[in-house]
Amino acid sequence: MNVRIISANLVVKLLSFYREKTTMFFTFAFPIILILVFGTIFMSQDSMEYRLSVQDLDQTNSSAESIKTLAKKGKFKITSVDPAVDAVQYVRDSKVNLLLVVPRGYAASLMQRIIFNDYSSSVTITYVYDPSSSSVQTKMQILNAALAGINQGMSGRAPFIRSAEKSILTKKYRFIEFFVPGIIAMSIMTMSLFGTVDSDTELRQKGVIRKLSTTPITRTDWILSNVLYQFILAVISTLAMLLVSYAVFDVNLHIDAWLPVFILLDVFAFVGTGMILTRFVKEAQSAAAASNAISYPMMFLAGSFFPIELMPGLLQTIAKKLPLYYVNEGLRASMVFEDNMAALRSAAIIGVYAAVVFILGIMATKWEENQ
Amino acid sequence: MTRETEYAIEVDRLTKRYGDFPAVNDISFSVSKGEVFAFLGPNGAGKTSTVEIIETIRMPTSGKVTLLGMDVTKKKHEIVHRIGVLPQAFSSFDRITVRETLQYYSRLFSVKTDLDGLIELVNLGDKTKEQYKNLSGGLKQRLGIAIALVNDPEVVFLDEPTTGLDPLARHEVWEVLLGLKKKGKTVFLTTHYMEEAELLADTVAIISKGKIIAMGSPGELIEDNANYLALTLRSVDEKVLEIVQKLGFGTVPDKHKNIRIRVEQTYDVQKILQAIKDAGARYRSLDVRRPNLEEVFLKLTGEALREELPEMEAE
Numbered sequence: 001m002n003v004r005i006i007s008a009n010l011v012v013k014l015l016s017f018y019r020e021k022t023t024m025f026f027t028f029a030f031p032i033i034l035i036l037v038f039g040t041i042f043m044s045q046d047s048m049e050y051r052l053s054v055q056d057l058d059q060t061n062s063s064a065e066s067i068k069t070l071a072k073k074g075k076f077k078i079t080s081v082d083p084a085v086d087a088v089q090y091v092r093d094s095k096v097n098l099l100l101v102v103p104r105g106y107a108a109s110l111m112q113r114i115i116f117n118d119y120s121s122s123v124t125i126t127y128v129y130d131p132s133s134s135s136v137q138t139k140m141q142i143l144n145a146a147l148a149g150i151n152q153g154m155s156g157r158a159p160f161i162r163s164a165e166k167s168i169l170t171k172k173y174r175f176i177e178f179f180v181p182g183i184i185a186m187s188i189m190t191m192s193l194f195g196t197v198d199s200d201t202e203l204r205q206k207g208v209i210r211k212l213s214t215t216p217i218t219r220t221d222w223i224l225s226n227v228l229y230q231f232i233l234a235v236i237s238t239l240a241m242l243l244v245s246y247a248v249f250d251v252n253l254h255i256d257a258w259l260p261v262f263i264l265l266d267v268f269a270f271v272g273t274g275m276i277l278t279r280f281v282k283e284a285q286s287a288a289a290a291s292n293a294i295s296y297p298m299m300f301l302a303g304s305f306f307p308i309e310l311m312p313g314l315l316q317t318i319a320k321k322l323p324l325y326y327v328n329e330g331l332r333a334s335m336v337f338e339d340n341m342a343a344l345r346s347a348a349i350i351g352v353y354a355a356v357v358f359i360l361g362i363m364a365t366k367w368e369e370n371q
Numbered sequence: 372m373t374r375e376t377e378y379a380i381e382v383d384r385l386t387k388r389y390g391d392f393p394a395v396n397d398i399s400f401s402v403s404k405g406e407v408f409a410f411l412g413p414n415g416a417g418k419t420s421t422v423e424i425i426e427t428i429r430m431p432t433s434g435k436v437t438l439l440g441m442d443v444t445k446k447k448h449e450i451v452h453r454i455g456v457l458p459q460a461f462s463s464f465d466r467i468t469v470r471e472t473l474q475y476y477s478r479l480f481s482v483k484t485d486l487d488g489l490i491e492l493v494n495l496g497d498k499t500k501e502q503y504k505n506l507s508g509g510l511k512q513r514l515g516i517a518i519a520l521v522n523d524p525e526v527v528f529l530d531e532p533t534t535g536l537d538p539l540a541r542h543e544v545w546e547v548l549l550g551l552k553k554k555g556k557t558v559f560l561t562t563h564y565m566e567e568a569e570l571l572a573d574t575v576a577i578i579s580k581g582k583i584i585a586m587g588s589p590g591e592l593i594e595d596n597a598n599y600l601a602l603t604l605r606s607v608d609e610k611v612l613e614i615v616q617k618l619g620f621g622t623v624p625d626k627h628k629n630i631r632i633r634v635e636q637t638y639d640v641q642k643i644l645q646a647i648k649d650a651g652a653r654y655r656s657l658d659v660r661r662p663n664l665e666e667v668f669l670k671l672t673g674e675a676l677r678e679e680l681p682e683m684e685a686e
Binding site for chain 1: 428461464475476478
């Protein structure tokens with residue numbers, strides 16, 4: 001190992017990267033864009049407000065009050081529909097997925113029940129809906145829950161079964177706080193894998209590696225400089241992602257020594273995987289396809305974007321075999337849940353994987369023409 | 372152990388097989404220190420396999436190769452410090468400038484290189500800030516030669532340094548190589564351009580199908596294998612070909628109405644021209660020249676040195 005040679009190689013790699021603006025953009029900006037887009041989507045879901053169209057055929061103060069209560073309990077933004085229009089036709093024409101119809105006689109029935117204690121008096125609120133809409137069922141469930149609450153309130157009796165929430169976590173986290181560590185793990189994986197496969201395949205195909213094999217640089221120097229280069233890029237990219245997450249979403253993430261540990265393990269694991277892949281990729285044109293074949297299933301199955309518990313059992317079993325899953329788990333254990341034991345468990349698993357693939361990667365890397 | 376010898380390179384019964392195919396078949400030769408040695412042969416003759424074994428890039432199947440007294444299969448780390456290599460189809464890092472590239476290779480060898488002197492030698496003074504990807508083919512090759520010299524090597528290997536270059540760029544590279552020759556470097560050159568070998572080499576080895584079929588100075592090879600003259604008549608009348616054939620000379624006509632005639636002595640040239648004049652036939656121009664290595668190669672192997680022979684130029 002020669003430090004002078006490794007640093008010379010590192011300088012050339014960093015200069016090449018800095019001058020390749022498109023690569024720089026996709027490396028740094030793409031994960032940030034993902035955080036901004038998904039962060040915004042899920043932030044608004046935390047304070048989600050559904051639009052609800054209501055046709056009040058009763059047109060009384062009582063019906064108007066009830067609609068207001070419903071809007072408040074179900075977090076709905078109400079749009080009033082003219083009582084004269086045909087409800088079904090309205091839903092068809094105006095592309096709303098649900099219209100709530102309050103019947104005529106609503107106030108009279110309410111009076112009958114409250115003032116004359118006539119418990120047989122009731123009204124039927126009709127949902128006119130479009131079943132092809134994906135969000136309509138959620139809206140109807142919220143409406144049902146809100147109506148159940150109103151009915152319970154009107155009964156004047158305390159409910160028998162109540163519910164209470166108790167989280168096993170010391171603090172409550174938002175989706176964005178779950179999401180950011182996943183994106184950090186995923187972008188380091190992509191960067192290390194593509195960086196290694198693309199660059200090595202291209203340099204081999206162009207004959208640069210053959211030229212280097214006639215100089216004092218060794219295979220070990222070459223590989224170490226690549227790891228160092230990927231680590232520097234990973235650190236810069238992680239810092240950029242964290243800065244944006246703090247600035248835009250005011251995330252509450254815990255940063256400690258586990259972060260650089262997982263960045264390093266992520267880099268080693270996927271530079272190693274990339275080196276093994278490079279052995280089998282002969283042309284630069286197929287390098288991206290080969291990297292995609294590894295990275296796409298990994299990023300969608302390993303829980304980078306959403307918890308794997310949302311997936312069917314078989315896919316969960318597969319997810320737990322993927323190295324990226326343990327980087328995701330480890331980063332979340334340290335950054336979100338502050339659980340050192342869980343972080344240590346994940347670090348041990350990904351550490352063993354990284355060591356094995358990195359050694360195999362070194363063995364797979366051709367330096368001299370060994371034929 | 373390093374052995375002092377008058378030879379920079381000694382190759383003894385070298386064979387290189389890829390599967391059952393013998394790319395290099397039991398060849399032996401030596402290269403003296405300070406000489407320019409050219410390996411001349413068509414594509415696939417075994418030139419690059421041989422040179423890559425000497426450069427320590429490939430392992431031989433059998434035989435022994437000694438470079439500066441060291442076994443190339445055992446002393447790679449010592450050898451790489453003492454040689455400079457321009458590989459076939461050389462390439463470098465696209466977005467690194469000429470000067471940065473030379474600095475990079477200089478740091479790989481951990482040597483202090485006179486970069487300005489090197490840049491001057493290959494005539495790249497006005498391109499030092501140019502990125503590699505923006506250089507023309509000739510400039511790239513000149514940079515490749517400069518890289519091969521950063522460690523002031525004792526032996527320089529140039530594997531087809533002018534292949535794919537236009538004639539002007541080729542001549543510019545030749546100028547650089549003549550500069551190397553003047554400096555007394557040992558140069559091992561592989562080429563399929565006979566002009567290149569004739570111009571630059573002290574010794575030429577002709578290789579065909581993995582075997583060395585002739586070796587010597589360009590003059591010796593021509594003297595021994597092509598002792599005749601080539602008369603070329605351009606834009607000839609139809610009658611000319613008939614007249615020459617009647618005189619019993621071998622002719623090679625081409626589609627541009629040029630004919631190449633093989634004659635043994637100067638007198639035969641006079642005889643042919645007189646016969647054409649007497650018959651009132653015409654031609655536009657002529658030249659008479661000694662054969663070159665191309666003809667030597669044709670004679671020795673019965674195949675062309677390059678896949679496409681250059682046609683005789685019409686004036």
